[in-house]
Amino acid sequence: xxxxxxxxxxxxVQLLTKSKLFCGCVNRFNPENPNTxxxxxxxxxxxxxxxxxxxxxxxxxKTGLALNCDISQFTKWDRKQYYYxxxxxxYQISQYDLPFSxxxxxxxxxxxxxxxxxxxxxxxxxEDAGKNMHDETGGxxxxxxxxxxxxxxxxxxxxxxxxxxxxxxxxYLDELKLLLNYLGVSDCNMQEGSLRCDANINLHIxxxxxxxxxxxxxxxxxxxxxxxxxxxxxxxxxxxLEIYEETGRKLGDPGVHKETRGWDANRSVTFGQRSKEExxxxxxxxDPDLVPIxxxxxxxxxxxxxxxxxxxxxxxxxxxxxxLSAYDVSVIVNQGAEFANYFETVAAECGDGKQAANWCxxxxxxxxxxxxxxxxxxxxxxxxxxxxxxxxxxxxITTKSAREVFAELLESEAIEPTAALxxxxxxxxxxxxxxxxxxGELEGVVETVLAGNQKIADDFRSGKQGAIGPLIGQVMRExxxxxxxxxxxxxxxxxxx
Ligand code: ZN
Ligand code: MN
Numbered sequence: 001x002x003x004x005x006x007x008x009x010x011x012x013v014q015l016l017t018k019s020k021l022f023c024g025c026v027n028r029f030n031p032e033n034p035n036t037x038x039x040x041x042x043x044x045x046x047x048x049x050x051x052x053x054x055x056x057x058x059x060x061x062k063t064g065l066a067l068n069c070d071i072s073q074f075t076k077w078d079r080k081q082y083y084y085x086x087x088x089x090x091y092q093i094s095q096y097d098l099p100f101s102x103x104x105x106x107x108x109x110x111x112x113x114x115x116x117x118x119x120x121x122x123x124x125x126x127e128d129a130g131k132n133m134h135d136e137t138g139g140x141x142x143x144x145x146x147x148x149x150x151x152x153x154x155x156x157x158x159x160x161x162x163x164x165x166x167x168x169x170x171x172y173l174d175e176l177k178l179l180l181n182y183l184g185v186s187d188c189n190m191q192e193g194s195l196r197c198d199a200n201i202n203l204h205i206x207x208x209x210x211x212x213x214x215x216x217x218x219x220x221x222x223x224x225x226x227x228x229x230x231x232x233x234x235x236x237x238x239x240x241l242e243i244y245e246e247t248g249r250k251l252g253d254p255g256v257h258k259e260t261r262g263w264d265a266n267r268s269v270t271f272g273q274r275s276k277e278e279x280x281x282x283x284x285x286x287d288p289d290l291v292p293i294x295x296x297x298x299x300x301x302x303x304x305x306x307x308x309x310x311x312x313x314x315x316x317x318x319x320x321x322x323x324l325s326a327y328d329v330s331v332i333v334n335q336g337a338e339f340a341n342y343f344e345t346v347a348a349e350c351g352d353g354k355q356a357a358n359w360c361x362x363x364x365x366x367x368x369x370x371x372x373x374x375x376x377x378x379x380x381x382x383x384x385x386x387x388x389x390x391x392x393x394x395x396x397i398t399t400k401s402a403r404e405v406f407a408e409l410l411e412s413e414a415i416e417p418t419a420a421l422x423x424x425x426x427x428x429x430x431x432x433x434x435x436x437x438x439x440g441e442l443e444g445v446v447e448t449v450l451a452g453n454q455k456i457a458d459d460f461r462s463g464k465q466g467a468i469g470p471l472i473g474q475v476m477r478e479x480x481x482x483x484x485x486x487x488x489x490x491x492x493x494x495x496x497x
Contacts, residue, residue, distance in 0.1 A: 009159045011197050012195070042127075050290055081285075116172070182309070380409050391428070
């Protein structure tokens, strides 16, 4: 007997729009000032009417296209009825039977396994609810609700049950998050709840006689970290196997319903919640206040034409254009669109992809980590860094000297691009970092050093290759910035005479 884990993911993504989905309220994470970003529409007051935010719909269609989905030319809005304190209207405006997109896929590289294609059943647009806050100090009497989030545009992306391990789920989520970043449709800030995940998990248990049994499906709700998703999958796989071995309960047995469980991140366990409402419990009905949306094929095509380059295409292009390893390319592209753009400018400016990759993934990345900032806030612009590296590539300064200039540029903070270029030349000049490879300039010094070290020269002549090192060192101490390669060559020639 062996088993397979079967996982489908539902991801809710908050869209980066200025205003909410059906009203003019600002769409901004603002927990310090609860209930300050509301109006009659998102509070669900009588007589108020929703009007769809075009930008939210456009961002959704972009995402649907990027997920290789079919975009519906006719789509409508439905009310999903449920009554909780965080949803004062008592229904959520969502899309039920005619979502704006369906039948797509996303490909993700799974470590040590290759590319995995994950089917997308559908992506639909809906509004978010507010947030209940319960007193967890023990009293339990002090509950609040913040309706700032009510009506925020949410894109729900539902996969086929195609995932077979926690690693595959993680790879899919990483690639999805990266794609959303490139598209610019969400900030995907998981701490602020901009990206939340539900996982549908069950097991297929294969008997030695070729039989196959499925365990009841469990939906783990509101996983707000990818680590949590991975842990919940592994935890559920073990738990469901144990329960199956104890009870033999399987999918399709009378009385077996989909179970909803929560995730306790502190104890790393799932815990039982209410059993899942069937769709009929939500009493979906078409929203009479909102007109359906129609799109022509030309309109869809126009959105498709304006799409950005996707991460997968960019990986392909970078490996070809800059002759980089798959690993280097992934490190760069997976940092996000802004970082990849930065790299591309540096590489174009210095003309050496490998050099640019080394600096971006090591020196720049280290500084970003230390400062906890994104590349957009990095004080050295891409053109400035590229110009500096071009000098290394042209052998005008050494890598070590370039690091000195880099460090000094960093200290001067937020410099103007043009000023930065002048500053690079100035630092090189002031510190005497320019490589001296002019043999005429080195000639005298090389001769003086040789004259004072006849013994070492003899040693080298008699075959001690290592003897030349101290001689090079002496010349370089005399002429700051001397090109070690040129000095070495001159010494060998002179000793040989
Ligand atoms: Zn509002
Ligand atoms: Mn939803």
